Amino acid sequence: MFIQWLAKIIVALNANTRPVEIGLGISFAFWLGIIPFNLPAMPLFNLLWLALFLIAFFIKINQAIFMVFLAIFKLLAPVIYPLSAWLGYAVLTVPELYSFFTSLNEIPLLFFTYFNSPLVMGGFLLGLFLFGPLSLIASLLVRLYREKLRERIAHSKLVKAFFQIPLVKKISELLGGAISFYQGLRG
Amino acid sequence: MPKIKLPKLFAQSLTKADLEKRIYRKIYLQEYRDFIDGVLEEDANGNLRVRENLSKKELAKLKKIANSIRKNKGFVNRGKLIFTGLFIAALIIFTVFFKDSLVENVAEQGLEAVFQARCDLNGLRFSLLGGRLFFSHLEVANREKPMRNLFELGPTEIRLNLAEMLKGKVIIENLACEEIRWDTPRKFSGALPGPQTQVTAKATAGQEESNPLAFLNDVKAGALAVLEKEKENLQSLKRVLDLSKEYSEHLADWDKKREKLLDAYKKVETSIKKVTEIDVKKLKNLTEVKAALDLWTETYQEVSAFKKDVESTVKELNKELAKVEADRKEIAKKVEEDLKWIMDSLTAPITSSSSVIGKIADRILGFSVGQIISYAKLGLGYFNELKPKAPQEIKPEPPEKQYGFVSFPGRSYPRFLLQHASCSLGQLAGDHLRFELRNLTGQPDLLKAPCDFSYEQKNGKQLFSVMLKEQLMLALIPKGPFRLR
Numbered sequence: 001m002f003i004q005w006l007a008k009i010i011v012a013l014n015a016n017t018r019p020v021e022i023g024l025g026i027s028f029a030f031w032l033g034i035i036p037f038n039l040p041a042m043p044l045f046n047l048l049w050l051a052l053f054l055i056a057f058f059i060k061i062n063q064a065i066f067m068v069f070l071a072i073f074k075l076l077a078p079v080i081y082p083l084s085a086w087l088g089y090a091v092l093t094v095p096e097l098y099s100f101f102t103s104l105n106e107i108p109l110l111f112f113t114y115f116n117s118p119l120v121m122g123g124f125l126l127g128l129f130l131f132g133p134l135s136l137i138a139s140l141l142v143r144l145y146r147e148k149l150r151e152r153i154a155h156s157k158l159v160k161a162f163f164q165i166p167l168v169k170k171i172s173e174l175l176g177g178a179i180s181f182y183q184g185l186r187g
Numbered sequence: 188m189p190k191i192k193l194p195k196l197f198a199q200s201l202t203k204a205d206l207e208k209r210i211y212r213k214i215y216l217q218e219y220r221d222f223i224d225g226v227l228e229e230d231a232n233g234n235l236r237v238r239e240n241l242s243k244k245e246l247a248k249l250k251k252i253a254n255s256i257r258k259n260k261g262f263v264n265r266g267k268l269i270f271t272g273l274f275i276a277a278l279i280i281f282t283v284f285f286k287d288s289l290v291e292n293v294a295e296q297g298l299e300a301v302f303q304a305r306c307d308l309n310g311l312r313f314s315l316l317g318g319r320l321f322f323s324h325l326e327v328a329n330r331e332k333p334m335r336n337l338f339e340l341g342p343t344e345i346r347l348n349l350a351e352m353l354k355g356k357v358i359i360e361n362l363a364c365e366e367i368r369w370d371t372p373r374k375f376s377g378a379l380p381g382p383q384t385q386v387t388a389k390a391t392a393g394q395e396e397s398n399p400l401a402f403l404n405d406v407k408a409g410a411l412a413v414l415e416k417e418k419e420n421l422q423s424l425k426r427v428l429d430l431s432k433e434y435s436e437h438l439a440d441w442d443k444k445r446e447k448l449l450d451a452y453k454k455v456e457t458s459i460k461k462v463t464e465i466d467v468k469k470l471k472n473l474t475e476v477k478a479a480l481d482l483w484t485e486t487y488q489e490v491s492a493f494k495k496d497v498e499s500t501v502k503e504l505n506k507e508l509a510k511v512e513a514d515r516k517e518i519a520k521k522v523e524e525d526l527k528w529i530m531d532s533l534t535a536p537i538t539s540s541s542s543v544i545g546k547i548a549d550r551i552l553g554f555s556v557g558q559i560i561s562y563a564k565l566g567l568g569y570f571n572e573l574k575p576k577a578p579q580e581i582k583p584e585p586p587e588k589q590y591g592f593v594s595f596p597g598r599s600y601p602r603f604l605l606q607h608a609s610c611s612l613g614q615l616a617g618d619h620l621r622f623e624l625r626n627l628t629g630q631p632d633l634l635k636a637p638c639d640f641s642y643e644q645k646n647g648k649q650l651f652s653v654m655l656k657e658q659l660m661l662a663l664i665p666k667g668p669f670r671l672r
Contacts, residue, residue: 016216016255044353058271060264085590092593105595108350118590146216 008064013142014150017062023138025066028056030134031127033073034080036119048113048120080126081119088122193237193246194253200234213259219252287311291322302337304328305377318349328377329370336373341366341613351600359605366613413546420528423521430514437507444500455493458486601630 012022032052038045056066092101104110114120153159162168196210206227214220226245228238241249291311298306310323321344329337342365348358418424465479605627612620625639 014216016214016219016252016259018213018259019215058264058268060262081590089590089593098595101593102595102597105597111350111597112353114592116593116595118593143215151217 005064005068009068012062012064013145014154018060019139019142019146020135021060021062022065022142023135024059025062025064026069026138027127027131027135028052028059028061029066029069030073031123031131032056033070034077034084034127035123036077036114036117039114039117039119044112046112046114046120047109048115048124051113080123084122084126085118086122087125088118088120091125092116092118092121194250196253196256197237197249200230200232200236202234206235210256213256214252215259219255222248223252287313298325298327299379302327302330303379304330304333304337305379316349318347318352320345326371326373328373330378333376333378334373336371336377337369339366339368339371340364341611348600355602356600357603358600360607362605362608363610365609365611367610368613417532417546421525423518423525426518426521430518441507444503448496448500451493451496455486455489458482458489462486599633601628601633603630604628604634 032049035049035052036046037049091097101116104115115124201209210223211220214223222245226237226241226249227235230236237249288311290313291308294311295306295308298308305328306325308322308325310321312319312321314320321342322340323342325340325343327337327339329335342363344361344363346359346361348356348360351358462483465482467479470476470479605624608624608627610622621643623639623641626634626636627638628634631638
């Protein structure tokens with residue numbers, strides 16, 4: 001499974017896809033990764049998380065990158081929690097926003113976004129602030145990779161030797177077209 | 188040489204500006220750009236077009252590139268969006284045109300399966316998102332008497348607060364059932380097709396003339412039967428009956444003893460009389476003296492024996508009196524225990540197995556509503572589950588919980604709230620009864636509104652006792668204000 005996802009990432013990086021799709025996939029994964037899906041003692045999952053996931057579902061992003069990075073950011077989320085909780089708490093306790101949040105609290109469905117949780121609010125804001133920069137940086141890195149590294153890697157003796165290893169050959173056969181980019185390059 | 192079929196994007200000649208805009212801007216791999224540069228050639232007009240002598244391999248790669256260019260258009264996944272849109276449209280069409288009739292049919296079939304008789308449900312409105320179920324009329328035929336209804340319900344509504352339900356709270360905004368009637372006549376047979384539901388015409392004719400309040404005849408007998416059965420649990424009564432039997436036997440024994448003592452007394456009295464009649468001065472010889480002495484001795488022995496009998500009888504009597512006192516105390520204790528048991532049975536929640544009122548209600552409702560009562564009791568039993576529970580053992584908190592929530596003012600509901608419930612019994616022996624209940628909850632301190640129960644009755648006397656109502660309320664509300672209007 002992991003190898004399959006890894007192969008899909010390699011394919012995505014080497015295929016003729018828009019770098020911004022990869023950038024958006026990583027940004028959405030980060031956003032959804034730092035917003036808790038469900039909170040303890042809460043009866044329903046987070047509607048905000050679901051709404052963002054649906055947006056990611058309908059937008060053209062690289063799904064493989066999105067899923068892999070979502071898993072990675074979910075694992076790393078507890079490291080970011082202190083920062084997002086601090087940010088969320090700071091925003092939620094701004095006196096000028098008190099009446100706004102109170103009116104939000106009155107809307108039945110918005111309750112299930114758990115916006116009054118510092119983690120959710122902080123995660124949402126952090127994701128929102130970093131969405132653009134993260135997409136941009138990821139896109140630039142993909143462009144850089146494709147322009148500077150891709151050809152070198154594909155034609156390097158190390159990669160050629162790697163694909164001659166029997167186990168790798170077998171895996172590549174099993175994965176079918178997942179690593180066909182290599183053959184594509186050769187053709 | 189056969190003409191090869193190029194991808195649509197490359198089929199016609201392109202200006203350099205077109206090439207840049209339509210192709211190069213959507214290619215992100217240098218290798219693909221180089222390939223396209225290699226397969227394009229300039230025509231007579233100075234435009235660029237794909238050369239004709241492409242190999243199969245080149246053509247396949249060109250198709251692959253054209254596909255990837257096509258995919259790199261737009262930012263919205265149209266396929267998923269169209270599919271979701273169609274699904275939502277289908278859902279809306281189903282909701283508007285078919286939902287209510289489908290739910291109505293399913294409900295009718297379900298009820299027919301339960302009651303094994305025809306059910307007619309009209310005017311059903313079902314809203315899943317609104318948490319509302321309404322119907323204007325329901326009648327369920329009696330399986331045994333197909334020309335009569337088992338029960339009939341008028342406008343009925345169940346409306347729940349779905350948002351609060353998702354939070355794990357049961358908030359019933361309205362629970363109304365108007366014009367409940369039992370055993371009403373039907374215009375057509377309520378028998379379901381099939382041999383098991385067929386009844387003879389004679390039986391049907393007889394049923395049509397029966398009294399609509401016939402079920403009430405069984406109510407008194409049912410209540411008495413329950414009370415008779417409950418009487419078996421009274422320990423004092425059982426003990427009194429046992430002792431009564433025991434003391435009846437003792438009384439007979441004492442009668443015998445009294446007779447025996449009286450006989451002995453008479454005998455002694457006669458002997459003493461004989462002794463007192465002896466005149467010592469008149470005794471002439473030794474033989475007469477000896478006879479007198481024998482009589483004295485005999486009488487003395489009789490008196491001594493009588494004394495012994497009396498003493499032992501007094502002892503027995505004292506013992507018997509002590510036993511009577513002990514039995515009296517035991518009975519008093521058992522009476523006290525029984526009284527406590529009776530009070531407990533009366534004040535126990537109606538859903539509890541020890542409640543006498545619950546048992547009588549079971550019996551009474553069993554006559555009229557049959558299987559429904561078990562479901563109703565089950566529903567009432569869930570009420571106890573909704574009462575606030577004692578805090579559980581603290582477990583280590585996951586990281587998400589360590590940061591808590593910032594609270595903002597908003598309406599806080601209790602775990603269970605019945606905001607409004609009403610029920611009316613239509614045309615019951617000329618009476619019209621209507622019950623209404625507001626703000627029933629297990630946490631009245633959260634609601635800050637009194638629980639309000641009212642009933643109205645027209646043309647007749649009251650059918651249900653106040654005690655039953657109080658009992659019901661007490662069973663449901665552990666504390667908090669309650670006003671009987």
